[in-house]
Amino acid sequence: MxxxxxxxxxxxxxxxxxxxxxxxxxxxxxxxxxxxxxxxxxxxxxxxxxxxxxxxxxxxxxxxxxxxxxxxxxxxxxxxxxxIELDEVVIMNPKTYKYLKLKGYFRSLQINEDRPHYFIDGIVEFYIFTKSDKIKMRILSNRSFENKSIKQISRTNYFMVAGVPMFDEFTSFKNINNQYNLKTGNSLKTTILEKETDLEKGTIAILDNNSSLQLEIISSLKPKIIKLFEMETHYNNYTINAIYENNDAQKIDLENIIYYKEIRSYDVKRKQKDKFQKVEATHEFYLLEKEYLNELKSKQFDNFYSFKRPSIFEDKYWEKVDNKYFQPLPKLIEKYIEENSKLIEKSKLSSH
Missing domain, CATH: 2.60.40 (Immunoglobulin-like)
Known part of the structure; x- marks a missing residue:
């Protein structure tokens, strides 16, 4: 209703x-x-x-x-x-390279019981193996904020998902087509339907010569329940939104992605008798540079969905995000973080 x-x-x-x-x-x-x-x-x-x-x-x-x-x-x-003003598109042949490197700005906000608990943003590089689609990630700089007035589930049980997201498998048309039914009404819109129920789960739309994907993978109507390490988690919502620099729905993949966002919602508790704690998280990535490589310059990488401590940065990178779709955080959220969260100790930028 x-x-x-x-x-x-x-x-x-x-x-x-x-x-x-x-x-x-x-x-x-x-x-x-x-x-x-x-x-x-x-x-x-x-x-x-x-x-x-x-x-x-x-x-x-x-x-x-x-x-x-x-x-x-x-x-x-x-x-x-x-x-959006359209730029000139440069066609490259990725088959001759071993890796696709995506460098960009990321930000992640975790909300516990309706209050921002953790916020992290920074500059990150993704290394995607062109043959296997395996992904490695390295954080170049970051700011990490914590609202210490909010308590975790317990002193020993933490539920933390703030950090750099891993691109979902459904960011590519091939995987969407395998998992869902697709209905193309016209050349500008494809509807994504659940195979079992034919329920509408998302769309791929063409606008301004770009492709926009919006897909609800998990919903509160059919939550995913996970019981692990004495914790019970009800995974209630998982929605992704991605924008690609091409106008062909069948060719959307990480080679063309310019923006990516996840929205996740959980109910978490430690023991059977405990009350559930509501946890929500958003993760975003804005592409800044794309490059094809045959060698990885680094052997040290970071973990996805990991809250990085301490903060490591020199310049105000968050003021220099050159991406068509970038918008600052809503002022309401930015103000709350500034007034209620503390920047975790800052260190000088060091090489990985």
Missing amino acids: YSQHKIKEIFSEKFVPFVEIYSEKGDLIGVSDINGNISLELENKIYNSKATNLAFVNSSYITSELSIDTYKNSPIISLNRIS
Whole structure:
């Protein structure tokens, strides 16, 4: 069942899927569905959060911030698409190289019980083996913030997923086509359907000569339950959003990716009698440079989804992100992190 609120693209009849809704405290209240609908459950969460301001976030659209009163009186929330100027495309033959190197800016936010707990951003390099698609990763610089007023599950049991994401297998058309049914209505949109139920799970859309993938892999309707090391985790939501620098849905892969985002949601507890703790996380990657290599210059690599300590940086790299789709964090979230989190000790930049 849905509330009367829908999220629409300004100046068109197109509804915007998977829009994240944040409060001024920085917490992720929820995400709209694939058709831009805000469910009654999400509507209740918005009002129960007692938020005074809301931020609406989607990578392809300019972030919009509204007061709760404006939201109440606006059945249609309109977002303005980011305007993209097309660059010249350089065609390369990756088959002659062993590795594809993607260098970019990453950021990751982990929210525990509706409050930002960990935030990390930095410059990272991915090394993708062209024959096997195996991936290694190296963090070149990072800022790491922690809100120490928020407690973990226990002194010995930590649930931490803030860090650099590993690209999901479904960032490539080949894997999407193997796992899902695809329905092409026209040359500009392909609908992704679950094989067993034919339920709509996402879309691949062509716009401004780029391909945009939005896919809900795990939903609260069918959560994944994991019991491991005396912990029980209910994996309630896993959604990915990726943008590729090509206009052919069948050719989307890591060679063409320019932006990637994950949204994850969990309920976690340590023992049977314990209460579940809600954990949500977002991970983003913005491509800055792409290069093909035959040799790896480094033998030391970092772990994915790992909160790196200490902070290591020299220049303000976060102010120099040269990517068409980059937007700063919503001001509501940025302000909360600044006021409630502490930068973990800074060290001079060192080579890996």
